[in-house]
Amino acid sequence: MELVVFSLNYSSWSVRAWLALDHAGVPFQVRHIGGFVEEGWREKLLAISGAARVPVLLDGGLTLHESLAICEYVAERHPEAALWPQGARARARARAVSCEMMSGFHRVRQEMPMSLRGRAKGFAPSEQAQGELARIFQLWEEALDRSGGPFLFGAFGVADCMYMPVLSRLRTYGVGAPTGLQSYIDAMWGQPSVARWATLAQGEPAIPMYDGVLG
Ligand SMILES: N[C@@H](CCC(=O)N[C@@H](CS)C(=O)NCC(=O)O)C(=O)O
Known part of the structure; x- marks a missing residue:
């Protein structure tokens, strides 16, 4: 494969x-x-x-x-691998938030392009991007409240895969999240596949065109 x-x-x-x-x-x-x-x-x-x-x-x-x-x-x-949660309702919610990532949050994607190892200087999200981030935090909080964590729907799954690049952007652009989300953020960065990805990403060739937007 x-x-x-x-x-x-x-x-x-x-x-x-x-x-x-x-x-x-x-x-x-x-x-x-x-x-x-x-x-x-x-x-x-x-x-x-x-x-x-x-x-x-x-x-x-x-x-x-x-x-x-x-x-x-x-x-x-x-x-x-249990990439979707057990139970039709939880699975439906996990699919809904995954689809929301696929089809939305255009300003966050546009203003904060992903670079796992990049660190932006002096970045401030626009009002629209802030609104999108607030919605992302809200959906994370709702999912974690229902599941009890440590990941959005309990075990690490597709919904977490969908939002991992957002966590990476938060770190790259120095954007904070509500304190109640810190244990989710820590669990995500400590997740074994995420840790392997972070190591691989460090070794990827630099693309100056992308690094240029970090300021
Ligand atoms: N909805 C697609 C989006 C894929 C996508 O836009 N990938 C970007 C790279 S991250 C790409 O291939 N861009 C090529 C282009 O815009 O010509 C997916 O989820 O796979």
């Missing part, structure tokens, strides 16, 4: 799929395409997937794009 990515330091959608695969203990290789920097990157990606976006999962004859679809596939193939 292969996961096609741009960079595990900068490509937040790739990281979401990578975390689900790693947590499920799936043996897989990572194939890098230097998106926006490597000569002919778009053609190389188009030759793999008509969507021309990463991540792409290659599993035998299956070519699968969209990070959430990849997480769903991993969850279905590896039920022992």
Whole structure:
């Protein structure tokens, strides 16, 4: 099995799929395409997937794009990893907040591009981004209140994979979260797949174009 990515330091959608695969203990290789920097990157990606976006999962004859679809596939193939919570209601809520990440929070994504190892200077989120962050904190608090933690729906799962890049952005841009969320944030940074990702991301090639936005 292969996961096609741009960079595990900068490509937040790739990281979401990578975390689900790693947590499920799936043996897989990572194939890098230097998106926006490597000569002919778009053609190389188009030759793999008509969507021309990463991540792409290659599993035998299956070519699968969209990070959430990849997480769903991993969850279905590896039920022992319990990537979705037990119980139809909890699973429905976990899917809803995962979809909310996929389709929303555009200002946070635009103003705070992910760089796990980057540290921004003098960053202040716009009012719109602050509003989106408040909604993210609210949904984390609600999920943790119901589940009792340590992760959004109890055990580490797809919803946590979806929001890990947000935690990374909070750290990169020096944005604080409500104190009640600190134990969730600590649990996430200490989670074994997250720790492995953080190590791998440190070794990814620098892309000056992305680092430039950090100021
Ligand atoms: N909804 C897609 C988004 C994927 C996406 O936008 N990936 C970015 C890199 S993180 C990309 O491939 N961008 C290429 C482009 O914009 O041309 C997913 O969840 O996989």
